[in-house]
Amino acid sequence: MAATATSTAVPAAIDRKAVIQRYATHVILLGVAIWLGANLINSPSQFFSAGMVGLNLGMLYALIALGYTLVYGIIELINFAHGDLFMLGALFSGFLLTTVMGQEHAGVLGIVLLLVTIVGTMLFCGGINVALEFVAYRRLRRAPKLAPLITAVGMSFVLQFVGLKWNGSTPKQWPSVLPEGSFGVGKFQVDYSLLVVIAVTVPVLLLLRWVITSTRQGKAMRAVAQDQDAARLMGVSVNRTISFTFLIGGALAGTAGVMYQQVVGTTAYNLGYQLGLIAFVSAVLGGIGNIGGAVLGGLLIGLIQGFNDGLPFGFGQKWSQSVVFAILILLMVFKPEGLLGRPSTEKV
Amino acid sequence: MSGAGGVIETREPMLELDEIHVYYGNIAAVKGLSLTVYPGEIVTLIGSNGAGKSTTLRAISGLLPVRRGTMTFLGRQLNGVPDHEVVRRGIAHSPEGRRIFPRMTVDENLDMGAFLRKDKEAIAADREMILELFPRLRERLDQKAGTMSGGEQQMLAVGRAMMARPQLLLLDEPSMGLAPVLVDVIFETIVRIREQGTTVLLVEQNALAALDVADRAYVLESGSLKLHGPADELAEDPEIVKAYLGG
Ligand SMILES: Nc1ncnc2c1ncn2[C@@H]1O[C@H](COP(=O)(O)OP(=O)(O)OP(=O)(O)O)[C@@H](O)[C@H]1O
Ligand SMILES: [Mg+2]
Numbered sequence: 187m188a189a190t191a192t193s194t195a196v197p198a199a200i201d202r203k204a205v206i207q208r209y210a211t212h213v214i215l216l217g218v219a220i221w222l223g224a225n226l227i228n229s230p231s232q233f234f235s236a237g238m239v240g241l242n243l244g245m246l247y248a249l250i251a252l253g254y255t256l257v258y259g260i261i262e263l264i265n266f267a268h269g270d271l272f273m274l275g276a277l278f279s280g281f282l283l284t285t286v287m288g289q290e291h292a293g294v295l296g297i298v299l300l301l302v303t304i305v306g307t308m309l310f311c312g313g314i315n316v317a318l319e320f321v322a323y324r325r326l327r328r329a330p331k332l333a334p335l336i337t338a339v340g341m342s343f344v345l346q347f348v349g350l351k352w353n354g355s356t357p358k359q360w361p362s363v364l365p366e367g368s369f370g371v372g373k374f375q376v377d378y379s380l381l382v383v384i385a386v387t388v389p390v391l392l393l394l395r396w397v398i399t400s401t402r403q404g405k406a407m408r409a410v411a412q413d414q415d416a417a418r419l420m421g422v423s424v425n426r427t428i429s430f431t432f433l434i435g436g437a438l439a440g441t442a443g444v445m446y447q448q449v450v451g452t453t454a455y456n457l458g459y460q461l462g463l464i465a466f467v468s469a470v471l472g473g474i475g476n477i478g479g480a481v482l483g484g485l486l487i488g489l490i491q492g493f494n495d496g497l498p499f500g501f502g503q504k505w506s507q508s509v510v511f512a513i514l515i516l517l518m519v520f521k522p523e524g525l526l527g528r529p530s531t532e533k534v
Numbered sequence: 535m536s537g538a539g540g541v542i543e544t545r546e547p548m549l550e551l552d553e554i555h556v557y558y559g560n561i562a563a564v565k566g567l568s569l570t571v572y573p574g575e576i577v578t579l580i581g582s583n584g585a586g587k588s589t590t591l592r593a594i595s596g597l598l599p600v601r602r603g604t605m606t607f608l609g610r611q612l613n614g615v616p617d618h619e620v621v622r623r624g625i626a627h628s629p630e631g632r633r634i635f636p637r638m639t640v641d642e643n644l645d646m647g648a649f650l651r652k653d654k655e656a657i658a659a660d661r662e663m664i665l666e667l668f669p670r671l672r673e674r675l676d677q678k679a680g681t682m683s684g685g686e687q688q689m690l691a692v693g694r695a696m697m698a699r700p701q702l703l704l705l706d707e708p709s710m711g712l713a714p715v716l717v718d719v720i721f722e723t724i725v726r727i728r729e730q731g732t733t734v735l736l737v738e739q740n741a742l743a744a745l746d747v748a749d750r751a752y753v754l755e756s757g758s759l760k761l762h763g764p765a766d767e768l769a770e771d772p773e774i775v776k777a778y779l780g781g
Contacts, residue, residue, distance in 0.1 A: 402649070409635055409646055415597055416633040418617040419626070421650040421698070 210520050225497040231373035232497060240492020241485070242380050242449065245387040248484030249442035250465035252394070252477065253315075253435030259475035260411045260431045261327065266338040267318060269462010270345035271436060275311045275443020276453045277353050280360040282306050289363055296363030297382075300448070304386065307444050308437035314345075315436025316429050324425070342458075349455035357454040364448050383445050390441055391481060394434065398477065403430050411475075464491075464507075467514050473527020482525060487513075546609070548573045548733055549594070549625075549702055554603035556586070556593045563589040565757040566603065571702065571735055576728050578736040578744040578765065580778055581754035587737040588630045590754070591704045594735075595627040596620045607702070622650050626700035630707055630737075632691040636680025640671055643679050643690055647697025656699070663730075664693040667723050684711045692720070696727065703727060706737045721747050741778040745769040753778070 226233045250272050257265045283289050283303040289296055318341055326334040365378040398404040406427045409417035414424055446461070447453055468487045472479025487510055494500040494509045501509055517524070549571040556564040564586040571577045579587050592598045594605060596617035605612035607623055615623065626647070634643050644664065648657045665672040668689040674682060679690055692708055705724070709717040721743050728734055738744035745751055748765040753774065761768070768774050 405642070405646065405649070408638065409649075412635045412637055413633050416629065416635065417646075418597060419595060419621065419629060419633075419695075420646045421618050421621040423616070423618045 207520050214516060214520075221499065222493065225493070225499050228498055233493075234374050236492045236496030237489065238376060238380055238492075239496055240489035242383055242488070243491055244485035244488020245383055246442050246445055246461070246484075247465045247468045247488050248481045249387060249390070249438045249445070250461065251468040251472070251480040251484045253439045254466050254469040255472070255474055255477060255480040256407075256431050256435045258469070259477070260407060260428055261323070261334075262331070263323060263334050263338065264466070265323075265435075266335070266462075267341035267345050268315075268435070268439060269458035269460075269465065270342050270349065271311055271315055271318075271458070272439040272443050272446070272462060272465075273349050273453070273455065273458030274314065274345055274352075275307050275440040276447040276457060277349060277443075278310045278440070279303055279307050279444040279447040280358070280453055281352075283363065284360055290361040292363050292365045300363050300382075300444070304441060304444050307440040309440075311440030311443065312433040312436035315432040315439070319429060319432040324428075346455055346458065349458070353453055353455045355455065357452045360447055360451050360453065362448050362451050379449055383449060386441065386445065390438070394438070394477075397434070403427070407431055460507075464510060467510060471514055471517060471524055473524025476524065476526045476528075479524055479526035486525075545572050547571065547606075548575075548608060549612075549735070550606040551590070551594070552604045552606070554590075554593060554605060555601045556589050556598050557601050558589075558598075563757055564593065567754070567757070567759055568603075569752055569759070569762075571733060573701075573733055574728065574731070575750065576724065576734045576736060576748045578738055578741075578748035578751045579754060580738060580741045580744060580751060581760070582778070584756070585754040586757040587754055588706055589757075591627060591629075591706050591735070591737060594620075594625065594704060621698050621700070624701035625704065626695040626698040626702075627704040628691045628695035628706060628708060630710075632684075632687045634679045634687050634690050634694065636678065638679055639676050640679055640682070640690055641675045643694050644671075644697050647694035648699075651697075651699070657697070660697055660699055664696055667726065668693055685713065685716045688712060688716075688720070692723065696732070700732060702733045702735060704735050704737075707739055708736070709738065709740050709743065717743065741774075742769070 222233075225236075250269065253268045253271070254265060257263055257268070283299060287299050287302070289299045322337050322341055323334050326337060362379075364382050368375040368377045370376050396404075398407060406417065406422045407430065409420060409422055410424055410427045417427070418424060446457070464487060465484065468483035469480045470483070471487060472481070472483030490513060491506055491510060495503045495506055547570045549569075551567055551569040553566045553568055554564060555562060555566055567586070567590060569577075569579070569590075579590060581587055589598065593600050594612070596612075596615055596619070600613050607625065610623070612620070612623070621627075635646060638646065644661055648660070651657055670686055671689055671693055674686065679687060682690065688708060688711065692705065695703060695705075708724070709720050712720060717740065724734055724736065725747055736744055736748060745765045745768055750763065751765045751768045752762040753760040753768070761771075761774075763771075
């Protein structure tokens with residue numbers, strides 16, 4: 187549609203549109219730079235700690251956003267149940283680490299059991315995601331796009347209901363096994379818990395990149411995302427590849443669930459709604475379907491939120507969501523395909 | 535219709551379609567087509583637009599279900615074999631419209647062609663052989679396939695299908711959109727592919743060139759077989775000349 191619109195328009199109009207778009211993006215970036223600069227000069231230490239909070243949030247969003255983007259990239263479905271899968275991951279993390287294994291304190295054993303919990307939760311969420319696809323989405327693959335979308339909304343409610351029964355209607359507190367305290371110089375402090383989050387997230391992202399670029403399954407994923415029938419002709423099983431994609435997306439949501447449960451220490455059945463929505467926004471911001479874009483979008487939104495909530499010249503926490511969505515809307519106006527996305531005129 | 539080469543027909547057929555019917559929803563696109571391909575042959579399937587040529591190839595590859603009739607490949611039933619298993623049986627398909635993976639490089643596309651193969655050395659040798667056939671691809675190994683010209687993409691599509699080292703190669707309009715020089719290259723390549731021992735089932739709009747390289751030909755008209763026979767005979771059939779060769 188966009189292609190016909192631009193090709194029939196007079197050249198001058200294209201030029202003006204392009205100029206406005208570039209100009210607007212620059213103005214927005216300049217505004218953000220001034221805002222950050224003012225804050226940095228005003229209070230460097232506050233800037234630093236807000237940045238750390240933002241980084242922590244950003245990694246969480248990135249992990250969840252990847253699940254949206256992977257699934258969208260392969261079957262063009264916005265899996266509305268994905269945020270709730272993350273919520274179940276957080277519940278399962280507490281259940282496994284504290285209820286089953288009884289670990290309540292930091293320490294070497296705590297870290298070891300945390301790793302066990304991460305692997306367990308990855309499998310748990312990956313398994314649920316594969317089951318969801320198998321039971322609900324697979325048979326709707328040839329149906330009109332709206333059918334699987336509505337089904338995903340329905341699945342979101344189903345998972346929330348499971349969360350409600352499991353967690354109870356009020357938020358639940360959990361002990362953390364992450365090391366307490368921080369290190370650094372003067373007011374510039376980095377929490378140890380952030381280090382653990384980084385130490386988990388970065389390897390997981392590198393592993394993901396390796397799987398997608400270098401393994402057979404990863405190649406199959408890319409092939410199916412680009413042309414399903416052609417992939418079939420190469421001998422790729424499309425069903426198996428889609429299941430694998432849901433497995434990976436679920437495992438990433440599980441990792442995020444453990445991180446959230448450990449860092450924040452509370453779980454609630456409706457956790458997935460809010461965080462899932464913001465993670466989805468991150469995926470769209472980065473360019474939905476684009477894996478690097480999901481990570482970039484997640485980190486950016488996390489940082490924006492961190493700065494907005496923690497800086498003296500910010501709108502404060504009350505406005506957190508509004509700021510995030512305002513940014514999304516602005517970007518959608520000027521760059522609808524997202525930061526790293528492909529222009530929608532290019533088919534597949 | 536007469537005498538499709540008696541010597542050839544004493545051999546075991548490689549591919550045999552027996553009265554197959556293929557539908558899109560309730561619309562029949564192929565209605566009771568029978569077709570035989572013997573090992574080592576180049577067989578061409580010609581017919582006007584919408585005759586059902588691509589549909590036939592898609593049915594052989596398992597992308598479309600056959601509603602009635604049987605397909606046999608190397609003595610084994612081909613009906614109902616899952617689409618991703620067909621290439622394992624020895625049939626590779628270079629589809630209509632090229633269908634290369636646009637965001638993969640040329641190299642990665644070739645790699646995908648050998649997706650099910652494990653024999654690393656033979657794969658490397660086949661890749662080398664394909665790059666000999668299409669030197670253009672060698673120059674562009676690291677280019678994203680979607681940014682190549684139509685002709686280059688077509689060579690890639692054929693090369694990618696050959697990377698499966700198939701016994702039977704299905705080619706759907708490999709000369710489409712190519713400059714005349716490249717059309718010649720493609721048809722020369724088809725002959726060389728056969729010389730290397732691969733059997734070819736070729737669908738072509740360019741009936742003249744197809745009949746020139748093929749041993750036998752089938753003419754399809756609105757989903758049914760109109761006639762078949764040795765390619766050189768059909769090339770002189772006045773009816774064929776009038777309808778398909780622009781004579
Ligand atoms: N996906 C589809 N859904 C419904 N009908 C289809 C579909 N694809 C093809 N057809 C119909 O099936 C018939 C045969 O199509 P097919 O693509 O096999 O023709 P063809 O012989 O390959 O023609 P061409 O030379 O134009 O490629 C046509 O009437 C076409 O309209
Ligand atoms: Mg066709």
